[in-house]
Amino acid sequence: MAQRTGRALQQDRAVQTRKKILNAAAAVFDELGYGRATIADIVQRSGMTKGALYFHFKNKSAMAAAVITAQIEGMSGIPPHQLALQQLIDTGYLLAYQLRKDPIQRGASRLAMEQAAKDLDTKRSNDLWLELVTGILTEARRQEELRTSVNIEELAWHFVASFSGIQNMSQTYDGRMKLTSHLKVMWQYVLPSVVDPVVLAQLELDPDRGERLANSLSSSGS
Template identity: 35%
Template sequence: MEQQERAERTRRALIRGAADVFDRIGYERATLSRISAAAGATKGALYFHFSTKADLAQAVRDEARAASTAAVEALAERPVLALQTVVDLTHHLARALRTDPLTRADVRLSRDAEFPERSRPDCYEEWAAAVRSLLQRAKADGSLLPDADEDAVAALALSLIAGAELFSRDGEGEGTGAGDGADADWITRVWGLVLPRLAPADRLPLLRPAGVGKTLR
């Protein structure tokens, strides 16, 4: 049992180390030596868990996607208005794109021309689907005006998330690191401007542009 637990810790360290390297320098420049060093593991340990660099990159994407899906589901299950959940989702994903190497690496790998498995659906496609589902719920629970343009609201939400990603990266397209991104107060300001145009007057006092439950990890 102890050996299995140690092997699982090593595997997770390799995935985390690989995510950090893929995010910072991309798939092509990410050597297995760099990844094993970032993980604090030997190359032998790396090859024990992953046959190729592509397998390791796919494991990074799988874990990132699993965490993202779990976060979306946890947000959607809370007893809050669905439009509030859309707001909270943009804050959560914006924060993940600033601070979480797994999420950042997933985005970069999905666009990296050198990564052979990039044909898998982009994470933004899954986030867009989640937002559209929440907007349908928002009309059902009365937090979104009946005549609101769902496509436009979804585009706004995805634009806020993409903007957070853009601001988290430097001019060369490499990750700036978890400590470099300022808190996304600008997302709060945008929602503060648009929520009065989206929500009925009786629902507006229940909506928080800054988000609620922001400690979700």
């Protein structure tokens, strides 16, 4: 029993160490960009040794890939909703809120905008988001929430591309402080053209949903 307990504590410490390094890497990527960020910067920010960093991550590109994956994983805890489109709206609002607070979300978004890094797969973030949004829209189609004329793949691409552009513009003009409000405007213009009118009347577009969801997820995880 003592041996199992000791092993469990060791595994827990390893998980916490990896999380600390990943948060530090995300913060450095957000501030400096992938090209300017160095292993030394991440080591200093994390407070860990270089040996600990290399135990968990082979190199800088592996850390970047892990940050991008963690961004999507951070969306997995959203409570299910009977309307798939409300799930999509809530996902957008939660991400918009966390882009102001969470180093993983901020770092991943900065990485998605990188263009010159040869050892970084800049498509990975968009591909993961396209997969997530397409899955939600597919469920919305199954539940007859979408107009019959909607092409799911085209709409998913439009939503991901639009959010990316909106958050980039918001970062430039208001430090993402008005991002949820900008997102609400996008929903108001786009949703009526793709959503069944009966379903549209049931959707909640309150921008404060992102903060409420974040607080709920934080409470349930504590």
